[in-house]
Amino acid sequence: MCSVPWLVDYAPAILQWLGSVPGLKQVSEGVIRQTFFGQFVGGDSIPACFPLLERLRREKKGALFSYSVEVDASGSSASSGSSDSAATLSSSSSHKQIVEELLDSIDRAADFEDGMAAGTGGAKSVDSGRRTWIAVKMSGMVPDSQSLLHFSAYLTRSQSQTPLKPPVAFPGCPRASDMDIILSSKAKARDRSPMTERDVQDVRELYEDLVRIGRKAQERGVKLIIDSEYSWYQPAVDSLSLALMRQFNRPQPAPSFFSTPKPTSALVEQPLIYGTFQAYLRRNPEYLARSLKDAKAGGYGIGIKLVRGAYHPQETAAHPSSSTSSSSSPSSSPSPSPPPSHAATSLSISPDPLPPVWATKPETDKCFDDAARVLVSALREDIAQAQGAPRLAVMFATHNRESCEVVLERMVEEGLAVREREGEKGKEAFRVGDEVARRVTLGQLYGMNDELTDSLVDKIKSSSPMLVKYIPYGELSQVMPYLSRRAVENKSVLGGGQAAAERRRAWGEIYARIFGGR
Template structure:
């Protein structure tokens, strides 16, 4: 059964109408062609910046496929439909690139609201935010580099710490896990240290606060092992989301430009091995470490299922979650959910213009993972044939 679990297209696309399936086919056909993605993203940026009336077109195509809506209320029908099919949701307020204190405070209030919202909705057991949603990238970068902050910068940093603490405290009070996204390596050490402090404070009984390990970095398993030792000494549980990673080209380009060894694995095979080794380590220490597997890789999902079976970890053990992005890899999400595993879709939402940087990155990432896009197309074609569309 395991080898073919992800081939069941009837389950995979159970929530898609014929017209939505046709839209998915059209979008993935477009995404599979790199020149079209480059032209399309450039035209979209231009049209939005020039205030051309294209939001309706974007909303009815790429936005509605990959996003839940423009606000929380807009997302409720999506959350409810997913939950009826056994899939939970992680609402991700995907507004990026903000730089001033009022915007950071607005992001804080939004994440607090979302955590309360999650507390009221069984369909939403998890909340999420990005470190740079709560403070300027430059501050994170200086802290990571060990540069002494001036008094004004120190005030900014203190506000960042306070924002983190407010969210993690709320998460503990509401029993809603909070995933803290990983970002670029040259700001990540400061984020790692702050998240570890939050874990020590709030993960006393179980994992509430989760850090993100981007496993295309060859040092992440060693980092996790050191964190594990710290957790044992201080008496806290670890929560980690493991992903392959989202900033590879930027990381390699910066390392080359500045003349330091790249933090990124040499190739995809090494990244896959690093991800799977990290997964094995976590499941070997499930009493200490809870995991959210953020992956669209079928082999890694099958490996997790196999290890869970070998170690007699119940398929619905709340310390193990599988997660995929909304609009992608439904064959993984819905087939795992149908077997009883804990599955959540990451659902970005926000104003169309503000969410476009996220959507453009998704499209660009998909063109660089040709096998994945081809797999999506193959499955959609199979379902169209099954439905005789």
């Protein structure tokens, strides 16, 4: 079904209509639970995902959990206790429920890793495989996502007053220090325009909650990945992410003889906090270079999750000057219908004449691969210069086989991996040492491109899992926006024969299980 372009494009509208008809709503939810939910979602809760975690670990794969309650292009989201997937997170308790869920998920991820370590003699280092991480999506953690939009508008205005040379495309190059004026009690309201005092209060409270989450992750030895958002939220998300890195991505002081040790599952492997860098944004090369430079100058580590990008159709539709023709889409299929007209007129805050995203997929592919080469070279320098904790770690999150090959080939060129030949047929393999495995991860979505994931696991030889599956979880009503977006944005992954290849693999496995052969 996901390989039928017109069905994917109209899936959100179809699901919304089915959900509004009594009787059909229950039937459609039952079908979705047994199909899309079962394919792309780990379960209703993290404990429900534990059997999946154990299976993935046996397959030498880690996990990145995401509580998939997300804001859509119009600023609404599935609410935690609501059966309506279009309910907004406007109540004072809904966003706090997400914060508490994240705190609980860190504990559960750490408990799982403690159990795994106990089964291997009690070793609790990264080499024993502490690869159960937690993703954080900020837009659901505020009472009103407009606070993030207004913060982004403030940052955009501030950058326009002191433009970089050469100029950087929107959403520009936020910095860790951008949060200082929001946290300062001396700053006047006009210094933060167009933010209202309520916006300032909400962003401050968000940062306090993120610090709570960071401290919990630090105590339990669980890494955090800050997810990307729409470009109109991204400047705010960037500045918050970098401020968290500045605070938490530093080596922990060793406990002294007189200090009281804190309860902790493991020594925190640095960097603790990762931000997401989107290759489909035209600003990505400059932003990546600036962020690496700032981290080095500031004496803190930087974690980078490099992705292509998840919202290309919405970004092009929201920008006033962009076209919604198929040539602007990252896939070869026609673009889905644009968001509601109010989103196109009110959400884009870009001052640039061009959309923030590249116009074509080949441009995005080139940006991703160029960034991957830069990062592998930076990793080699970090290892050569490191004294103690790593200052740089990268997750290359992609379903593109060619990009995975770019990463592995670059690692060989930089001396971070050794190419080997195994078996009678001389099957290619890449051996990676512990120092590199601490810093490099490859990631793919749960339920997508398992053939690629399995082939990478098979060819990469390391002491800890280097492949991580991104696993959303949550009640069915909560993850419906995620499922709708996932189907739309991954048409390119399912195109080019990928869906047909997945079907052949599935039927081959069914045949083998029934008849004992292929």
